[in-house]
Amino acid sequence: MRVRAPRSDAYHQLREAIVSGQFHPNERLVEAAVAQRMGVGRTAVRAALVRLDQEGLVTLEPNRGARVRHISDREALEIEEVRGALEGLLARRAAERATADDLQELRQVISEMRERVERGDALGYSELNARFHQLIWTAADHPTAARIAGDLKSQAIRFQYQTALRPGRAQRSLHEHEAIFNALKTHDPDGAEAAMRDHLAEVIDTLRWAIDGLRRGERWLPG
């Protein structure tokens, strides 16, 4: 088995840079500049841009180059809706086929989440949140749904803080996750899907609120 080149390849490097926010939305990505910055040829950058365009992280206009894709508020909500539908499916499947090991790991994550909430560590909670969902994807064993859900998550990443850091959100989120876990534990597909959909519906509501708030000029971020 061959170990893949760590991350010298342009696609992963550029993808990481975009997802981690090193480029602003709508920022232009000039091929030559990007190529130099990552120490690869322009050819590789071009290929990466095409992929990222198809993936929705970049927009590519003929003869006008590439920009980091700007996700509108409306689109962010759409993305979360689709994620809700997909994660519902994944939760259902996970409830059907989760192994004892899967459940054990999930239990652990839940308990760590509880801890983080108690000490008010919203960022740590957010990481565990991601981990929780990923464990479900693994248990569900449904590559098609998982791949699409992953792509969507990357696109919406810019909005995650607007929900995660909302005061009081973590507590409710924890309850929702516990409900999901309980359904998985008892291998209850309908329950798991319903709990997951409830959860994502809450996220969407929170996001909608946050967006409306921002639009009205409200400021709630620390600092």
Place this chain on the structure above:
Amino acid sequence: MRVRAPRSDAYHQLREAIVSGQFHPNERLVEAAVAQRMGVGRTAVRAALVRLDQEGLVTLEPNRGARVRHISDREALEIEEVRGALEGLLARRAAERATADDLQELRQVISEMRERVERGDALGYSELNARFHQLIWTAADHPTAARIAGDLKSQAIRFQYQTALRPGRAQRSLHEHEAIFNALKTHDPDGAEAAMRDHLAEVIDTLRWAIDGLRRGERWLPG
């Protein structure tokens, strides 16, 4: 407004060729050959292949070139499951916001479908089926979900005959579509989603059956 170049571009041409079955699954796509066939340069073909790879119609292995992606039976089922989830969402939204015009068009399609079923025109029915779903996407006004559902449909196209031409399938399919339409007509989101999910679940069952049948050597296609 600018009219886009009809289809001289490699991506659309190649995509069309693959979706319409001019290349077999697993067939190798040699860049030079494809380029010549479509009268474009190798560069354009390369770009097209990268896009199609990301889109799931082609697999691209480093240094080993491109092949038409072979969708396994298992994956076809997965794709239909995801489509079910997405189309459920779309149906829900369509029920919420379908205009009188949308409903009028849908009514028309349904009545043509009825006609086709009566005269046993399975292929004509299949076309109307596609049209029906597309009208729902339009009414739902949800670009994100519609785009993804469209991509999935392209991937699974090879399997559509295995359900559509199954004897007796058309009648039941018609009933299911009528149920969906009734829910849309009364602006009943829950009902529309449920009806759509039932419909896709039936499709999946049929597909599962067809696959098992083929595996046992059964032949049911005309000719």
Place this chain on the structure above:
DNA sequence: GATGGCTGGATTGTCGACATTATTGACGAT
């Protein structure tokens, strides 16, 4: 006969050069 390395042909990957296309800013006419 099976195994393992070698070689030639075919194919993909990359680079640099150049053509094509947008964009910017200056300049002059109205």
Place this chain on the structure above:
DNA sequence: ATCGTCAATAATGTCGACAATCCAGCCATC
């Protein structure tokens, strides 16, 4: 001042050539 024209510049799009890689068939060896 405003608009349109036009040249200068910067970036993208395309091509051909070459390097790197893979693969099939051949041959020597056991």
